[in-house]
Amino acid sequence: MLAFENAPPFAAPLRFFLTAPLFAVLAGLLVAFEGPDIFASRWTPGALAATHLITIGFMLQVMLGALIQILPVVAGANLKRPLAVARLVNVGLSAGALLLAAGFLSGIPALLGSAALILALTVLLFLTATIMALIGVPTTSPTIRGIKFALFSLAGVVGLGIVLALGLAYGWPLPLMALADLHAGWGLGGWAGVLLAAMAYVVVPMFQLTPGYPARSSWWFPVFMLLMLLLWSVALIADWPLLVRFGQLGAALAGIAFAGLTLRLQGKRRRARPDATYRYWQLGLTNSIFALFLLSTVAVWPAAADIDGWTLAFGVLLVAGGFLPFITGMLYKIVPFLSWMHLQNSGQAKVPAPAMNKILSEPEMHRQMLAYAVALALLLAAIFFPVWLARPAGLAFAIANGWLWWNIASAIRRYRLHLADIEAKLAVKLATS
Amino acid sequence: MTTIRSFMTEDHRRCDDLFAEAEQAVSKGNLDLALVAFGHFRSAMLAHFDSEEKTLFPTFEAKTGMRMGPTQVMRMEHEQLRGLMDDAINALKTADAEDYLGQADTLVIMMQQHNMKEENMLYPMCDQHLTAELPAVLERLETELCEP
Numbered sequence: 231m232l233a234f235e236n237a238p239p240f241a242a243p244l245r246f247f248l249t250a251p252l253f254a255v256l257a258g259l260l261v262a263f264e265g266p267d268i269f270a271s272r273w274t275p276g277a278l279a280a281t282h283l284i285t286i287g288f289m290l291q292v293m294l295g296a297l298i299q300i301l302p303v304v305a306g307a308n309l310k311r312p313l314a315v316a317r318l319v320n321v322g323l324s325a326g327a328l329l330l331a332a333g334f335l336s337g338i339p340a341l342l343g344s345a346a347l348i349l350a351l352t353v354l355l356f357l358t359a360t361i362m363a364l365i366g367v368p369t370t371s372p373t374i375r376g377i378k379f380a381l382f383s384l385a386g387v388v389g390l391g392i393v394l395a396l397g398l399a400y401g402w403p404l405p406l407m408a409l410a411d412l413h414a415g416w417g418l419g420g421w422a423g424v425l426l427a428a429m430a431y432v433v434v435p436m437f438q439l440t441p442g443y444p445a446r447s448s449w450w451f452p453v454f455m456l457l458m459l460l461l462w463s464v465a466l467i468a469d470w471p472l473l474v475r476f477g478q479l480g481a482a483l484a485g486i487a488f489a490g491l492t493l494r495l496q497g498k499r500r501r502a503r504p505d506a507t508y509r510y511w512q513l514g515l516t517n518s519i520f521a522l523f524l525l526s527t528v529a530v531w532p533a534a535a536d537i538d539g540w541t542l543a544f545g546v547l548l549v550a551g552g553f554l555p556f557i558t559g560m561l562y563k564i565v566p567f568l569s570w571m572h573l574q575n576s577g578q579a580k581v582p583a584p585a586m587n588k589i590l591s592e593p594e595m596h597r598q599m600l601a602y603a604v605a606l607a608l609l610l611a612a613i614f615f616p617v618w619l620a621r622p623a624g625l626a627f628a629i630a631n632g633w634l635w636w637n638i639a640s641a642i643r644r645y646r647l648h649l650a651d652i653e654a655k656l657a658v659k660l661a662t663s
Numbered sequence: 664m665t666t667i668r669s670f671m672t673e674d675h676r677r678c679d680d681l682f683a684e685a686e687q688a689v690s691k692g693n694l695d696l697a698l699v700a701f702g703h704f705r706s707a708m709l710a711h712f713d714s715e716e717k718t719l720f721p722t723f724e725a726k727t728g729m730r731m732g733p734t735q736v737m738r739m740e741h742e743q744l745r746g747l748m749d750d751a752i753n754a755l756k757t758a759d760a761e762d763y764l765g766q767a768d769t770l771v772i773m774m775q776q777h778n779m780k781e782e783n784m785l786y787p788m789c790d791q792h793l794t795a796e797l798p799a800v801l802e803r804l805e806t807e808l809c810e811p
Contacts, residue, residue: 303776306784371783436775439683500683501771502690503764567772579742582750586772587765 238298238312240572245320246295247561247638253287253327254554254631258605260331261624266616268624272541273407279331284549285417286349287327288631292557293425294319294356296564297377304432305374307363315359322352330395339399346395353388357381372448376428379452383420383459387413405466408474412466419481420459422553424452427488429560434492437507437563438499447491454484479529482522489515489522506595510559513603517551539613546609550627558602558634565638566590569645573652581655584648590641598637602630665801667719667793668786671711674808675778678707682774686767689760697763698755705748708774712741714807719789722800726792733785740777747773 257280261268268276298316301307309315326349333341360381369375390413397404431443462477493515496508524544528535535541566586573583605626612619681704688697720734747770754763793800 304779370787432779436772436779439679439771439775500680500687502683502687505768563772567769570769571773574743579746582746585750585762585765586769587761 238302238309238316240568242312242316243295243299243564243568244642245316246291246298247565248635248642249320249324250288250291250295251631251635251638253283253291253324255628255635256287256331257281257283258624258626258628258631261609261627262621263624264620265624266620269542269613269616269620272545275334275337277542279334281545281549282330282334283327284554286323286330289422289549289553289557290327291320291323292561293422294323296429296560297360297425299564299568300429301360301363301377304371305364305367305377307360307367309359309363315355319352319356322348322355326352333395333399342395342399346392346399349388350392353384357385371431372443372445372452373428373431375449376424376431376452379456380421380425380428383416383424383456386459387417387421390416408466411478412463415459415462415478415481418548418553419455419485423485423488424455426553426556427451430488430492433560433563434495434511438496439501440495440499443491443495447487451484451488455481458484475529475532479526482526482529485522486519486526489518493519505592506599507559507563509596510555510562510599513599513606514552514555514559517547517555517606518553521547521552542613543610546606546613550609551606555602558599561634561638562590562595565641569641569648573645573648576649577652577656580659581652583652589644589648590637594637594640598630598633601626601633605630666786667789667797667800667804668782670801670804671715671719671786672778672782674707674711675782678704678711678774681707682767682771686764689755689763689767692760694755694758694760698752701752701755705752708744708748710808712745714804716741718800718803718807722793722796723785723789726796727788733780733788737777737781737785740773744770744774744777 260276260280260283264274264276268274268280271277272281295316298309298312298319301309326345329341329345329348332338333343333345364378364381367374369378390409393404394406394409394413396402397406397409427448431448434440435442458477458480462474462481465471465473465477493512496511496515499508501508521544524534524540524547528540528544566589569589570583570586577583605623608619608623608626612623681700685697685700685704688694688700716738720737724730724734747766751763751766751770754760754766790797
């Protein structure tokens with residue numbers, strides 16, 4: 231039997247959406263505090279700490295929070311005790327991200343070890359809960375396939391991350407750099423990339439009224455991405471450098487194809503008004519295409535990676551320029567919509583709920599987006615002029631994300647005011663009827 | 664072969680197109696045209712809901728015995744969507760473009776989420792359970808949805 235209306239309580243996803251921006255603020259402050267040194271290479275302790283504050287503290291938070299909300303709706307998969315799972319996962323991810331960043335910055339093995347342990351247990355708990363919910367859910371849409379494949383990759387990226395953290399902490403003889411690349415590949419391509427595509431199949435046509443994604447490529451994208459990552463992994467273990475590059479190139483090209491297709495579909499959207507979500511997506515798609523172009527060039531011509539700023543530009547473009555805009559754009563739809571839906575339900579069809587723009591207005595989102603675009607431009611420029619721009623870029627990034635937090639917190643505050651108002655009106659109506 | 668899923672999904676797309684026309688008229692500042700376009704959209708949606716509530720859902724319920732399941736949730740969402748369409752049309756009548764766009768944003772997500780559930784879950788269930796009744800049901804849906 232299909233359960234249609236098993237959306238979890240509002241508090242389950244909200245706690246993730248409210249904590250995530252704070253980690254991006256922290257990352258920005260870290261960049262501002264460390265200054266030019268952080269841009270020396272991707273391997274500086276500061277760069278590693280900032281990267282993980284963003285990828286775990288921000289990206290993973292929102293993604294897991296949104297999945298708890300969305301799994302029942304798009305896949306008919308109902309988590310048992312979603313609120314309890316949400317609490318534990320939210321606390322685990324937050325503590326893990328902080329400990330990991332502290333471990334990178336201090337180099338203290340115990341910090342890295344405990345971060346690895348906490349993150350492993352947290353993700354294990356999440357995977358157990360979601361896999362139990364997904365057992366018996368047939369793969370009837372590319373979105374469901376994408377979610378299942380992404381969860382597999384989540385296990386991959388976290389597994390590799392734990393090996394890397396422990397290897398770093400206890401000096402294991404590992405090829406750290408090659409493994410770190412593979413870890414990033416599983417994280418950004420297999421987990422974040424495939425999950426993003428799975429969600430895009432649903433939300434791009436839904437928010438913008440574009441034509442749907444072509445069925446064949448949407449079914450194959452997750453499979454192709456995973457095959458490329460498996461090839462890359464096997465080639466690394468077997469020490470076949472040429473095949474490693476082939477896997478990277480395949481993954482990069484698949485990403486470019488997905489982003490290009492999405493841009494084309496958005497060009498055919500039937501909605502007249504470009505809203506903040508749409509603009510954020512355009513920003514993310516354009517930056518991702520540039521980033522993946524840099525990656526495919528390195529796969530064909532490895533010496534490019536030695537060019538000053540190449541790898542850093544790739545990372546900043548893909549994570550701060552690509553994934554964060556996608557995620558923020560979606561938060562700007564999800565939070566007002568969920569608020570409206572819960573208000574609507576609490577009014578029991580007797581008291582109407584306010585429209586979404588009464589919860590979070592377009593100008594508020596638009597101004598924050600401009601601040602984010604400025605911060606991103608500064609971050610990219612800081613790669614090439616670190617002495618001048620590192621600190622302003624870090625501060626700008628902290629401000630833009632602090633603003634995102636403020637926008638979401640304001641939406642929640644308005645939601646609570648409306649909720650109290652609706653409940654009061656409902657009580658009057660029920661008493662007089 | 665025509666299925667309930669493909670036929671009804673096509674009708675959803677037709678409603679989407681009408682909705683987009685209204686929104687485009689608003690963004691060009693032509694509220695009179697928008698009111699006409701939104702009127703078309705609203706009647707298409709109401710006809711769609713009616714054909715589901717009078718023909719498709721009762722047939723499905725009679726065949727499967729599922730009365731309190733998905734069809735009940737869909738009926739409730741139809742009520743919410745009817746309310747949202749009323750609010751939007753009132754905003755257009757009072758020539759409040761800003762208010763309309765806010766209502767339209769809520770309406771479009773609610774409507775798309777509702778359509779998605781029907782297209783991915785309910786219609787396939789109908790196709791699966793109503794094999795014998797399919798030609799008759801489709802014929803009735805066609806007459807109901809093609810009436811002016």
